[in-house]
Amino acid sequence: MKDIQKVTHVQNIRYDKEAEALYIIDQTRLPNEEKEIRLETAEEMYTAIQTLQVRGAPAIGICAAYCLYALARTIPEEEPEAFLEKLRAYGAYLNSSRPTAVNLSWAIRAMLATAEEHWNEERAALLEALYQKAAAIHEDDIAKCAAISEYGLTLVKDGDGILTHCNAGPLATSRYGTALGPILLGTERGMRFRVFSDETRPLLQGARLTSYELHRAGVDVTLVCDNMASIVMKNGWVQACFVGCDRVAANGDAANKIGTSGVAILAKHYGIPFYVLGPTSTIDLNCPDGDHIPIEERNPEEIKTLWYEKPMALSDIKCYNPAFDVTDHSLISGIVTEKGICRAPYTESLAALFDNKT
Template identity: 70%
Template sequence: MKNVYLHEDGKAVTIIDQTKLPTVTEYLTLGTAKDLYDAIFELKVRGAPAIGICAAFGMYVLAGTIETGDYDEFLKKFREYKDYLNSSRPTAVNLSWALNRMEQVVTSHSDASVPEILGYLKKECMDIQEEDSQMCRAISEYGLSLIKDGDGILTHCNAGPLATSRYGTALGPLFLGKEQGMNFHVFADETRPLLQGARLTSYELDQAGIDVTLICDNMASIVMKNGWIQACFVGCDRIAANGDAANKIGTSGVAILAKHYGIPFYVLGPSSTIDLDCATGDDIQIELRSPEEIKSKFYEKPMAPEGVKCYNPAFDVTDHTLIAGIVTEKGICRPPYTESLANMFGKNKK
């Protein structure tokens, strides 16, 4: 299914509302800056690559609403929209990456007319989606080389087609392997508090006919101890220059457990998630979200005292020393990541 796409008339972006899955498949039409902001902030569109694609499409849509033929006025309003969307979610670098690419199109065509600039913007946002599709395929191929038929794989959060444009990142090797006749048994963490693993990952894998078992987050240790896991595959929202990786809250705990049980832990993501300007994970801004996501969301009635304090970070950072490899569309980076990431992505990174 298409999870993010641009209307043929270029006046809106359509997304699947991921907050309604798996029980309801509902498409939303986003035509204003507030629509786009809310969809990203409220996780109606989520997954770092999908957020970037949505934002790129959104900037093209919003650019088309700017009523001026003057370049300077156009650029000023374009940057206002860009800054507004960029403030919706601070951790996933794909958001700012895609927005910066769209802005670069405008600034590099300062001698063009506004209608011409709109044409360039449309091509750029379509290119971003197509590139992600190609990157996911390549990531899937490299990731598949790390596992064998019959392996048990543990994953956390959701990094499948719903989070990207095709195949996914962490789940991509499993879908590709299934196409080639391979079989895996996947253990999907439910991923508290927003249940992306339960609602989305188990849904995607089940739909594809891949053997999947849903577990609570605090069950990861026992399935590892039982010898049922041969590798851990997770996605990422930002990778620092030293290999520290930000992903959905709970990921670092999985990595620590995997280290204890001698299980390789792999991070899979496109080059758009790699931020070589970010030295370490300590420099990654972690998004804090509403206490109600812990206390009452998905419950018929609140499951905690009304006045209790909550700490609800959306992400944590997995230390590079816990990561066996970072799988990208260009290949698999190995420690030391300060060298392998720089060698692979230090030059000509679009």
């Protein structure tokens, strides 16, 4: 029997109901400093999402839900219609912070729908309904991550090498995470994996966050530069690729951190299965394909100066800094959700997830 070990999970988002205070771990400080910060104003919340103090599609959604509850508490006692108008304005403001992750708009819509359902009740009852909805979104993601982890674990075996890109662990979601979930769950059950973590330029989520989380959990993790993925695959060290996603289109095209599509192309060349892991809230059936997924472009200074004492490029050099790319559905071996593993044709398998309401 394999030894069962306790894996320590990072609690990235915490709402203290007694103090009525929202806290997040500031991911921009990791791995050298694990520091909680409190979010109180709409501007602080917007900044936290926009500057990646909180990041990862599910985590952004969870955070946004708690943000709207916290902001609802600050709206002065006024007519229900005025309250709803102000809350909708807060929702639109937060939703504009990052355009690609569908969980952000999904969570905001869910919170606004709850407010509209209870808009004519006493203020205390309305606020309690909003808190319960935010907490339910959080708990639901924990349950979904556990289910995704179970399904994903069926795709690998003890001793396998797994390559991942960006960060889709507890910091980006909740509890086990999505792409890292099977690894962490398997480790708890005594399985051993060899994980290769792409550094994920230019924001280095793989270096700062994924390798941090896996090392903290006792997983054998090796950090590699993004341009080393090909050689570790060629060496036979990788049996599967696990990545997260920020949005999945109806045809199975998947947006994830920039560089993901390159990993998928390499995996196809070397005959390595490439899996996308994410909750059904990340699937956008209203988006027909990857060409319709908005791609966020970020500050060029992330490439030229962010991690350096001195700039690594001349100040007037042009930069192209998309935050995401889209992996074509033809390169994806399976999309792992909390409801099961979808296979091609994705137009059918993804739609079937939503036909079955159970």
